Amino acid sequence: MKQDAKTVTMNILNGLSVGIIVALVPGAILNAIVKLLLPSFPQLVVVTYMTTAAMTLLPALSAVCVGMMAKFTPIQTSSLALAAIIGAGNYHLTKTGLTVAGTGDVINLAITLAIGYLVILLLGNALKAYTILLIPSLVLIIAGGAGMLTLGPVSGITKSIGVLVHDITALQPIVMGILMGVIFAVLIVTPISTVGISTAISLSGIGAGSANLGIVGASFALAVYGWKANPLGTSLAHFLGSPKMQMANILSKPKLFLPMAINAGILGGVGAALNIQGTPASAGFGFSGLVGPLAALDAMKAVTVGNILELTLLFFVLPIGLAYISYLLFNKTLRYQMPEDYALHYD
Numbered sequence: 001m002k003q004d005a006k007t008v009t010m011n012i013l014n015g016l017s018v019g020i021i022v023a024l025v026p027g028a029i030l031n032a033i034v035k036l037l038l039p040s041f042p043q044l045v046v047v048t049y050m051t052t053a054a055m056t057l058l059p060a061l062s063a064v065c066v067g068m069m070a071k072f073t074p075i076q077t078s079s080l081a082l083a084a085i086i087g088a089g090n091y092h093l094t095k096t097g098l099t100v101a102g103t104g105d106v107i108n109l110a111i112t113l114a115i116g117y118l119v120i121l122l123l124g125n126a127l128k129a130y131t132i133l134l135i136p137s138l139v140l141i142i143a144g145g146a147g148m149l150t151l152g153p154v155s156g157i158t159k160s161i162g163v164l165v166h167d168i169t170a171l172q173p174i175v176m177g178i179l180m181g182v183i184f185a186v187l188i189v190t191p192i193s194t195v196g197i198s199t200a201i202s203l204s205g206i207g208a209g210s211a212n213l214g215i216v217g218a219s220f221a222l223a224v225y226g227w228k229a230n231p232l233g234t235s236l237a238h239f240l241g242s243p244k245m246q247m248a249n250i251l252s253k254p255k256l257f258l259p260m261a262i263n264a265g266i267l268g269g270v271g272a273a274l275n276i277q278g279t280p281a282s283a284g285f286g287f288s289g290l291v292g293p294l295a296a297l298d299a300m301k302a303v304t305v306g307n308i309l310e311l312t313l314l315f316f317v318l319p320i321g322l323a324y325i326s327y328l329l330f331n332k333t334l335r336y337q338m339p340e341d342y343a344l345h346y347d
Helices: 005-037 042-056 058-069 074-088 104-125 127-169 171-188 195-199 203-225 232-240 242-253 254-273 280-285 288-299 307-334
Strands: 091-094 097-100
Touching: 005 042, 005 058, 005 104, 005 242, 005 288, 042 195, 058 074, 058 104, 074 091, 074 127, 091 307, 097 127, 097 195, 104 127, 171 195, 171 203, 171 254, 195 280, 203 232, 203 242, 203 254, 203 280, 203 288, 203 307, 232 242, 242 254, 254 307, 280 288, 280 307
Parallel strands: none
Antiparallel strands: 091 097
């Protein structure tokens, strides 16, 4: 089994992004709606149990997606999933037993997947009849063990990024809003979990609102930039699901960060000027499941026609308008990028 470095990298990034989307989208879409309905229908609390459980499976789902894209065998793919669960760090051994919480560290998950991937490539079919006996244990111990060793330092780096983001919130509101919008727009198309960052630093208020709007700006921009190269459903998934689906494309062509970052900065600044606020969860999700708009509406303390119109303009009309203007400038006029740069293939 021979694969070059680019193929391996793209398989890992694409598989990771798909796994993240599958694991987080149910909660992003359903939780905000269920929260509104719970007072009248408390039975719906079971839905939040389901979505929470789905989130904890992110490491395993990502490993399965990587295995499928790499065309691994079921044994190899399942073994990679075992290592991913250990390397992500969302399983914890306590005095009362094994507990699981959250999605784990996405960066360390990517490292664990890369090590497991290489172990599988190196072993190939050399073990023959002993594959089913040895591959699961070898991948689990080597890749999972390496993931356990790197978890501490990598988590420290993740927290340092969070501290940097937190310090930016102390700046002048509009400048901070622009910076927060740009930073979270960039983070949303990397392996770094924006929800993890915003939760780790308890990002709230105007900072969370601007960060959320940055993601909203990026998601609508990415949908519009590649709408000619992608099916309608895939284009809608950029903001209804997650713009992280473009991670592989953008990381392989870093110049693509610029157009979406400009849109994100504008929206973040406007949001700060209008005192749009949010929560750690809304800061990381953007438009998905209407988490951002609902959090902003909740912070307004009143559901009025004026507030709903303001949020509709800010979270829907303005992002689409900015995305189209940016498309005309960067695609049509400057020829800086092409729709094919954003093409996605999940065949």
